[in-house]
Amino acid sequence: MKIRELTAMLEQLAPLQLQEDYDNSGLLIGDPESEIRGVLVSLDVTEDVVQEAVQKGCNLVVAHHPLIFRGLKRLTGADYVERTAIAAIKNNVAVYAIHTNLDNVVNGVNYRIAERLGLTGVSILRKKKNTLLKLTVFVPEGEATACVLAALHKAGAGAIGNYSDCSFRTTGTGSFRPEEAANPAIGKRGVLEEVEENRVEVILPAYRKSQVLGAMLAAHPYEEVAYYLQTLENANQEAGSGVIGRLPAAMPPEEFLAYLKERMNLQVIRYTPVSTPIRKIAVCGGSGSFLLGDALAAGADAFITADYKYHEFFGAEGRILIADIGHFESEVFTKDLLVEIISKKITTFATCLSEVNTNPVNYYY
Known part of the structure; x- marks a missing residue:
């Protein structure tokens, strides 16, 4: 199978036209006519991930986050993006990103989070017009x-x-x-x-x-x-930002936070306190503060996302539990989703889950 055939299959699920204007999804490095020997799935693309692909005999990395996000004017190895791009080119490893287009579709990133939390009646929070x-x-x-x-x-x-x-x-x-x-x-x-x-x-x-x-x-x-x-x-029922659904039963806030920590394998949660039970949950993997108004309008008791700034937490005003679980932590299970998608559709080559921890954030207790 050629790279273009695999990427066409992925784009049937998550069309590039559904990515946000600022995004850079798609084939970033490599020849679309190259035959695939193996695929390595990762959340991010770093030098270590490229080396892992080489060691595992994979000539294509499928990642959620684009390696090249802004325009590159030179490749001199000045930063990790340039070094990683150089390593990929030297080793003939293609790089494909499936980012906000996978966020914005049914059964994409946010649906996987909702699945891990056992939410029912899941639908898109802010539907695209x-x-x-x-x-x-x-x-x-x-x-x-x-x-x-x-x-x-x-x-x-x-x-x-x-x-x-x-x-x-x-x-x-x-x-x-x-x-x-x-x-x-x-x-x-x-x-x-x-x-x-x-x-x-x-x-x-x-x-x-x-x-x-x-x-x-x-x-x-x-x-x-x-x-x-x-x-x-x-509004397009099949495309948009975030999702909303319900827990099988309401939980007290402290019990919900413990449940969230266990289900998402978290070390820490930054949150705004509430006193009311938690049942209706809004979710946005990655940076989702722009959806707080939508979560409130939909009657959510809690909003799970990442990258919240200090002053943005004030927007909760005691009406909703905002849970910032971390960018990496909110999207890490996207790797499993992509492996499942590719493995179910194609069995002619190996699809490997990256073992490299690309999270740049650590926690000290």
Whole structure:
């Protein structure tokens, strides 16, 4: 298998178009046409991780955090990013990052945290807007409509939450006159035709636009297809930041903190105290303080995230337990998630879990 085939599979799960504007996910180092000998999965990419990949016979590192986050103007080994990039290139080790695009999808990073905490009824906390399109296309009635709809659905259109094959149709009369250079599927050149047609409407994720349009054009009987696309403001149920769910039963705050520490394998938790029971939980792996308002609006009793600054904790105002569990600690189980994803899909090469502890933060007791 080539690197581009594996990355295409990963991007079906977590499309690059869903990463945040500031991010740099995707293939950062390496030739996409290279054959994969083995994959090493890590949270971060460091010189030690590259060396581990070489020792284990892996020529691709799949990491959550991008090694190259800001633009590199030179490679002189001045810092760990440049040194790691040089080591990867010298050893022919490709580097791929799957970062906020994996944060922003169902069954991604935040769903894995919710799973570890045993949360139920999990859904995305801040759903993305302006990531959905509505496609309207005009198709002759009968078998042609069924054929086009089947192609649209197969390409990823018409899925809304837990429902698939969704569409809307109205019937009307289409008219057209094929010119002399035309090759009409219906009618004759120079003759005005009137055809009973279906106006077919489906919703699709914007990142599937090219696949859906390609499938539609291939299945449509007309030489020239009449269609148009509209961007929707509807919240995308399948993409966004953070998640929210419920514990099986409410816990007193101290009991919840002990439970959180055990389930997430934590050494320390920075938190804001509350006196009310904890049941409804908001979660955001990594730096999530921007979601506090969403957590409060959703009625969360606790908000689990990382990288909280001192003054930001005041935003709790006794209404919610903010638990800062550490950036590394909140996302470390992403490695297991990625190994599971790759191993289930592909068995033609070894997928290894990195044993290097890349956490730059230590705790002294």
